[in-house]
Amino acid sequence: MRHLTSHRFAFGFFAALLAFVGGLVAVEAARVAGNALERPGVPEFYTAPAGPIDPTPGTVVxxxxxxGVPFAARGWRIMYTSTDVHGEPVLSTGVLVVPLG
Structure with a gap:
């Protein structure tokens, strides 16, 4: 009988643990989804600036x-000028990560 009781306790413990972890995951998923819903449309960073832009390829705008960049590095989200397949100037975006040192 004692053996059966310990199995019931273990089962109950792991069921409660699973429910707790599942609840944490659900709360975090709702928080992430809520953050995404609060920012509809295109973020301001990705809109072209007003006024003239130097069309020289590689100019940082x-x-x-x-x-959240890895340790021993710095990073930036950048918008820069480039050219399309026809040689026309366009704005591009990317991420630049540079190691420290």
Whole structure:
């Protein structure tokens, strides 16, 4: 009988643990979805700036520091000028990560 009781306890413990972890995952998923819903449309960074832009390829138009870059590095979200397949000037965006040192 004692053996059966310990199995019931273990089953109950793991069922409660699974429910707790599942609840945490559901709360985090709702938070992430809520953050995404609060920012509809195109983020301001990705809109072209007003006024003339130097069309020379490689000219940095905007740069914002990135959070969450790996240790020993710095990063930026950048908007820069480039050319399309026909040689016409266009704006492009990307991420630049540079090691420290």
């Amino acid at each position: 905007k740069a914002d520091p990135l959070l």
